[in-house]
Amino acid sequence: MKKAYIKATGLYTPPNQVTNEELVSAFNAYVDLFNAQNAEQIEKGEIAALGHSSVEFVEKASGIKSRYVVAKDGLLDPNIMTPRMKERPNEEISILAEIGKNAVLDCLKAAGRDAKDVDCIICAASNMQRAYPAIAIEIQKEIGMRDGTFGFDMNVACSSATFGIKIAAEMVKSGAVKSALVVNPEICSGHLNFKDRDSHFIFGDVATAILIEDEGEFEILDTVAVTEFSNNIRNNFGFLNRFSPEGIGAPDKLFVQEGRKVFKEVVPMVGALINERLAAQNIPAENVRRLWLHQANANMNRLISSRVLGHEASPDESPTILDTYANTSSAGSIISFNKHNKDLESGDIGVICSFGAGYSAGCVTLQKV
Numbered sequence: 001m002k003k004a005y006i007k008a009t010g011l012y013t014p015p016n017q018v019t020n021e022e023l024v025s026a027f028n029a030y031v032d033l034f035n036a037q038n039a040e041q042i043e044k045g046e047i048a049a050l051g052h053s054s055v056e057f058v059e060k061a062s063g064i065k066s067r068y069v070v071a072k073d074g075l076l077d078p079n080i081m082t083p084r085m086k087e088r089p090n091e092e093i094s095i096l097a098e099i100g101k102n103a104v105l106d107c108l109k110a111a112g113r114d115a116k117d118v119d120c121i122i123c124a125a126s127n128m129q130r131a132y133p134a135i136a137i138e139i140q141k142e143i144g145m146r147d148g149t150f151g152f153d154m155n156v157a158c159s160s161a162t163f164g165i166k167i168a169a170e171m172v173k174s175g176a177v178k179s180a181l182v183v184n185p186e187i188c189s190g191h192l193n194f195k196d197r198d199s200h201f202i203f204g205d206v207a208t209a210i211l212i213e214d215e216g217e218f219e220i221l222d223t224v225a226v227t228e229f230s231n232n233i234r235n236n237f238g239f240l241n242r243f244s245p246e247g248i249g250a251p252d253k254l255f256v257q258e259g260r261k262v263f264k265e266v267v268p269m270v271g272a273l274i275n276e277r278l279a280a281q282n283i284p285a286e287n288v289r290r291l292w293l294h295q296a297n298a299n300m301n302r303l304i305s306s307r308v309l310g311h312e313a314s315p316d317e318s319p320t321i322l323d324t325y326a327n328t329s330s331a332g333s334i335i336s337f338n339k340h341n342k343d344l345e346s347g348d349i350g351v352i353c354s355f356g357a358g359y360s361a362g363c364v365t366l367q368k369v
């Protein structure tokens, strides 16, 4: 068996920033409009009046202060409350492939590699723009990979990137490929219900990429992927929706969650998983230099890192990018790694860990070469 390494990572941040203030102000304008338009039914008790959101709640409950989105148009219009973007012809690159390509090019540049050096590309993300052709194959063409190379899409929601790293690392270790790209284009604004007070603030858009080869800067010591079925995070959007037209456009065709239950169930699951993998490798907690955790909720990360390190993690031990990017699904832990790995010294150990819908959780233990 060969060894597998993270050679480099790449990041693409969309140009449009949306602050909590902007988002909450649009949400509250929508609520006022809804309540005014439905005043009679609300008065009769036939429907419930909607309540305002608050900037203070969002920051305190989640740690999120702002997010980036691929399209700001429509998003802040109380009459629309959905991002709007012109449909592209088939001859033009699709938006998901475009942001993925941008992250891949950043990654190849950081690695000093050309697309011709890459044998395989996995597009690992929470939402694919279409059923087919695979987004990975579109990116493969767009960046100009060699003939005879291949790409495929995979989705394990927020754990897509770590599961993708596991597959890529195993292909490299077996000798099946020498160089594999994992790309995570996450346009989470596409599945977010901006009219839902409980979740309208949660997500942002971004793309990350990881190049895995048989040599590089960070050796992949261990990978683990676990899943355990839960209905607490769901999105029922899918190709069979047209069989039941009465459900089309209903809130369950976007992201929905039981946030409290997710919080309570996932924290112990993930804390135990990281501890178990460290124990299996005889790595004591004090030897863990950094945790690059999934970025869903700052309070969740505080609890998980305490369970692993045995004390409250400093920002240096468990960096946060959630404040500026919000939850970017599978890309969150990779953004954290991308922005916070240059200061590690030879021999330092760190863990990338993601968790989310499924439930699913993935851990990748790394050692700086």
Ligand SMILES: CC(C)(COP(=O)(O)OP(=O)(O)OC[C@H]1O[C@@H](n2cnc3c(N)ncnc32)[C@H](O)[C@@H]1OP(=O)(O)O)[C@@H](O)C(=O)NCCC(=O)NCCS
Pocket: 052, 053, 054, 057, 058, 061, 062, 158, 197, 198, 199, 233, 257, 258, 259, 260, 262, 263, 296, 297, 300, 327, 329, 355, 356, 357
């Ligand atoms: C979503 C999340 C931030 C919500 O935080 P929370 O503390 O659980 O908040 P709750 O939904 O229990 O609501 C607490 C109170 O705030 C209110 N509230 C909810 N949304 C609000 C908003 N936008 N503005 C103001 N108040 C709000 C609720 O009505 C509730 O009021 P009550 O106590 O009078 O009933 C949190 O549950 C979470 O992050 N969970 C995990 C999410 C996650 O990781 N998901 C994975 C997705 S991939």
